[in-house]
Amino acid sequence: MSKFAVAGATGRLGRHVVDVLTERGHHVVPMSRATGVDVVTGEGLAQALAGAEGIIDVASWHGSEQEAATEFFRVSARNLHEASRQAGVARITAASIIGADKATAGFLAAKKVHEELLLAGPLPVRLLRAAQFHEFVGQLLDWQQSDVVHLPALPTQLVACRTVAEELVDLAVAHQDPGPPIPEIAGPRKEIMADAARLLAARRGIEVVGVDGSGMPDAEIAAAGAFLPSPHAKLTGPTFVEWLDAQEG
Structure with missing residues (x-):
C-alpha cells in the first residue's frame, strides 16, 4: 500500500480522509498544526x-472572508x-467546491484562485469538486447563535x-x-438550504x-x-x- 500525507487532517473533511485511507490499509501522515505541520x-x-x-489537500481557511482565504490558499498551494x-x-489531490469556477466573490472566489494556483504548479494535480456538506448545515445554525435563524433559500445538493x-x-x-472535465460529487437530490436547515433546527428547538x-x-x-452539480457529476447518498437520522441513531 502507499503512503499519503493529508493536509488539513484534523478538519471536518480531513478526519474522514484519514479514516478512509487507514481502513484501506494505506500509511497516513496527518498534517495539521495539531500534528506539528503548518x-x-x-x-x-x-x-x-x-x-x-501523494498528498491529499483538504486544508481550508476557517472564515468566509475572501481576502484572508485567498491569501491562505495562495501560500498553502505554493x-x-x-x-x-x-x-x-508524485501528485497532489485536492478538494474544491462545485461552482468555484463560476464564483466572483466571497469564499468560493478564494477557492477559484486556489484551484488555479494548484493546477499551475509543477506537480500533477487532481481536483474533486464537491457540493456543500451535510455537516455544513449545523455550522450555519451555530454561526447565528439564535433561536430564530435566517438562512438563504438557495438551491443546493448536500453531500456527506x-x-x-x-x-x-x-x-x-x-x-x-x-482528465477533463474536473470530477464532481454531490448528494442524490436537489434541496433548498433553508429547508434542510429547518429539519435539523426542529430537532434543536430552533426556528x-x-x-x-x-x-x-x-x-x-x-x-x-x-452551484448545483454538472451533468457529469457523481450523485450518491445518503x-x-x-x-441526520444516522447521527442520532
Whole structure:
C-alpha cells in the first residue's frame, strides 16, 4: 500500500480522509498544526512528506472572508508544491467546491484562485469538486447563535463528508488521471438550504426563516443554480434526512 500525507487532517473533511485511507490499509501522515505541520509557515512539511507517494489537500481557511482565504490558499498551494517537488511526491489531490469556477466573490472566489494556483504548479494535480456538506448545515445554525435563524433559500445538493472522502481517496489512488472535465460529487437530490436547515433546527428547538440571499456573494447566480452539480457529476447518498437520522441513531 502507499503512503499519503493529508493536509488539513484534523478538519471536518480531513478526519474522514484519514479514516478512509487507514481502513484501506494505506500509511497516513496527518498534517495539521495539531500534528506539528503548518502549510502556511512550512513548519514540518519536509519531514511529513518524506517518502510520501501523494498528498491529499483538504486544508481550508476557517472564515468566509475572501481576502484572508485567498491569501491562505495562495501560500498553502505554493508551499505544498515546493515541498512536494523537493520530496519527490508524485501528485497532489485536492478538494474544491462545485461552482468555484463560476464564483466572483466571497469564499468560493478564494477557492477559484486556489484551484488555479494548484493546477499551475509543477506537480500533477487532481481536483474533486464537491457540493456543500451535510455537516455544513449545523455550522450555519451555530454561526447565528439564535433561536430564530435566517438562512438563504438557495438551491443546493448536500453531500456527506464521508462520501466525499471516499471519492477523494479513490481519485488519489487511481492509476489513470480522470482528465477533463474536473470530477464532481454531490448528494442524490436537489434541496433548498433553508429547508434542510429547518429539519435539523426542529430537532434543536430552533426556528429557521428562509431569506432570498440578498447581500450574499453571488446570490443571484446561486439562485439560478450555478452551484448545483454538472451533468457529469457523481450523485450518491445518503440524503440529508438519512444522514441526520444516522447521527442520532
